């Protein structure tokens with residue numbers, strides 16, 4: 001039967017394909033006493049053999065569609081399956097305790113996992129514990145005859161349905177086949193949503209119950225602009241959305257014509273339209289979409305994509321590639337922002353009640369000094385290959401900025417002493433994403449070279465509404481006058497000291513927010529590369545004096561976000 005589910009529109013576009021459920025399968029079993037030990041051992045061996053064949057197959061598909069590097073994780077899994085200790089011990093448990101293969105496998109693998117996880121100073125062995133969990137799941141699925149979803153092997157057009165997608169799940173998705181994704185949880189600024197925009201695939205998050213509503217193989221239509229999913233829709237709905245898809249494609253063609261144009265308002269004021277990236281691979285998207293700069297390079301993905309801390313040389317190579325790729329255009333590199341929803345298995349981050357309010361970003365960097373210094377050295381060495389700007393995340397106090405800057409200066413002096421070239425003119429700025437820093441922006445502006453307003457976090461901290469939690473997403477209000485006043489405070493403070501103010505939160509590419517931000521005098525707008533051209537097109541319709549009048553009214557006369565939206569619509573439809 002046809003039905004419809006709505007959620008938060010997270011990435012533009014229309015997609016149609018059948019559903020692929022990426023959900024945890026039920027692998028529960030009963031522990032049983034068995035009498036025929038021989039056949040139980042054979043049953044385990046058969047499941048292991050099938051898992052091995054399956055892994056080899058997955059590996060070759062992953063290597064072809066995602067690349068050799070992504071495929072290597074399956075080598076580690078194959079190694080676990082060939083480990084005689086694990087298999088022999090499981091067989092011994094079956095024989096000695098006369099229990100079924102499922103129970104024996106669970107017991108033996110639990111032992112190994114406990115031992116490996118306890119090796120706190122050996123991240124390599126801790127990783128092996130994760131591999132054993134994965135492999136156990138696969139063998140168990142064969143013992144129980146349950147299908148295990150494996151996104152890396154998808155080789156036909158699908159729409160992924162999931163509770164949530166971790167950054168590593170998203171990295172495994174092949175854009176050629178994965179036409180869209182829809183999740184139960186998340187918000188517009190959760191990292192899966194940001195990733196969908198950089199992959200340019202439509203996405204809807206925060207639907208609450210899409211995994212319950214959709215069955216494997218259902219035919220779906222996804223409207224990433226409105227946040228609507230249609231399950232087994234009628235012919236009429238399919239036709240309507242075919243038309244909408246064509247219109248969207250035409251609009252994109254129109255925007256494409258602006259690729260090499262400058263970003264100017266109707267009255268000729270230039271603002272910088274920059275892109276947010278997560279890896280050097282995203283550069284193609286930036287260039288294809290006419291980005292004038294990189295306003296935010298989220299370096300934490302370099303750490304998250306690796307099994308251990310990336311070395312100074314590995315980091316240097318990545319930063320150099322981005323600087324050279326931008327060919328002299330500015331590149332703002334943000335130092336590691338781990339924590340919150342971004343985990344790092346090999347850095348021991350404690351489980352916290354409120355990870356977004358805990359040990360993260362600059363707090364980790366200042367605490368784990370050597371990790372931070374390695375990154376800073378890599379950045380300084382790369383600085384000669386382009387126009388580098390360094391930015392510290394999650395700054396709450398001036399002493400944090402001063403400490404981070406002092407480390408940077410120390411490392412710079414050390415490199416120069418060793419005869420290594422470092423650029424002279426590296427601007428050093430901060431993210432403004434904590435209300436305390438937004439309020440004290442006048443004091444910060446005297447010491448930093450620039451601000452970049454991180455509204456993704458600034459909104460959640462100001463409104464006390466978790467950016468990932470769809471139940472409070474109604475409070476996550478970019479247009480709330482309180483947020484606009486904080487933004488104005490930051491921009492004015494920067495300008496008073498002759499500094500520039502940018503924004504790299506998702507609000508910078510939001511078509512309702514852009515007119516307000518033009519009115520507030522924002523200098524640089526950094527967004528998902530896919531939003532650049534539509535923003536450039538929008539700018540050509542905006543007059544700065546009119547937008548100033550609009551933002552004054554929004555800040556001083558509107559009491560709610562809804563009133564602000566109404567006002568913007570009145571002004572932009574004039």
Ligand SMILES: C=C(OP(=O)(O)O)C(=O)O
Nearest residue numbers: 433454455456457504505
């Ligand atoms: C850009 C931001 O940082 P992130 O989304 O990586 O937390 C922000 O908080 O607005």
Ligand SMILES: [Mg+2]
Nearest residue numbers: 433454456457
């Ligand atoms: Mg942030």
